[in-house]
């Protein structure tokens with residue numbers, strides 16, 4: 087092993103109550119909201135297909151012109167309680183809101199910059215309304231924070247000169263001050279979701295990122311941070327130079343999932359963050375430009391994450407007035423409908439230790455030990471194959487919701503077919519298995 091001074095604070099999975107709750111949550115709502123939500127991917131009448139939160143770059147907009155959007159930010163239709171109730175109805179157990187994205191605009195009144203909500207027509211502490219509303223709804227609040235900051239004069243992508251180094255020292259102090267400020271202003275916050283740490287400036291500051299994680303966790307015992315915060319002694323990110331995870335969960339799965347048969351991902355906590363269109367985190371006026379994932383597609387991603395011991399963080403992008411688009415409201419409602427019947431297979435679930443089959447995903451409830459089959463692909467044979475360890479057998483299989491008991495056909499090889507009534511199945515469904523020791 088390579089000796090590191092700035093590697094992980096610990097190895098393995100955290101087992102404290104805060105992390106156990108993170109793990110039980112399994113399903114979260116991501117929200118990207120900032121000045122980019124005003125133009126929504128359209129600038130001077132031209133639509134730009136790239137991610138809307140990068141419109142400044144895509145449309146080559148001057149920093150001065152972009153920063154002027156601050157004077158238009160007035161989300162009069164924002165209602166924290168309404169947002170929280172939509173998330174609750176969807177079945178989200180946690181939420182992660184962008185406090186500051188790469189543009190540098192802060193959704194909270196910060197002592198350390200004037201590029202914040204206080205200096206907009208809206209003025210009020212929107213973040214407080216948001217954090218209070220979601221917390222009161224019983225949804226854990228996480229805050230996204232982009233280290234990368236296009237606005238701040240001391241941001242440097244690379245540290246090439248002594249001036250760069252001195253500027254970045256000021257920037258590190260600014261970053262630390264803002265993060266401490268967020269934890270002090272919003273005591274309900276459970277964790278911080280870092281982004282924008284891919285540049286050389288950050289890779290050259292592994293010691294600072296280590297000390298920052300220590301400081302923030304001292305300030306807020308139990309605090310949870312994603313793997314994007316850290317760089318190690320040699321600039322390695324997410325995983326250190328020995329391949330060990332830094333931070334409390336692996337957050338490299340952005341708009342992608344691991345191979346469903348990859349059991350190595352179960353060694354750490356991890357989370358997949360996902361957009362509904364192909365690549366729009368901030369509000370974009372035109373979702374017809376690319377594929378829009380449908381509800382069953384998103385439910386399958388949620389099921390896969392749970393089956394491999396990971397969380398699924400589904401992104402929503404409200405517009406500049408604070409309104410979610412109709413497609414997002416419909417999807418939230420449809421996911422919530424499915425979760426009403428089937429959430430036992432998701433909340434508190436983990437990798438079941440069974441061989442992945444083509445019909446869908448196994449999950450295991452860590453408290454009850456119950457094993458679930460989440461079925462997305464009904465085989466033409468109507469027979470769902472289950473391979474169990476030698477010492478186990480299925481004593482019962484019931485459709486969740488309707489409760490119907492299903493016939494079983496056992497093989498000598500300790501495989502079992504769960505037999506489905508031959509009919510059409512138009513939405514994903516869950517089967518609860520009762521297992522018993524083999525005689």
Ligand SMILES: C#C[C@@H]1N[C@@H](C)[C@@H](O)[C@H]1O
Pocket residue numbers: 137139281340359367
């Ligand atoms: C690239 C990039 C950023 N990372 C995602 C989580 C979004 O914030 C996107 O803008």
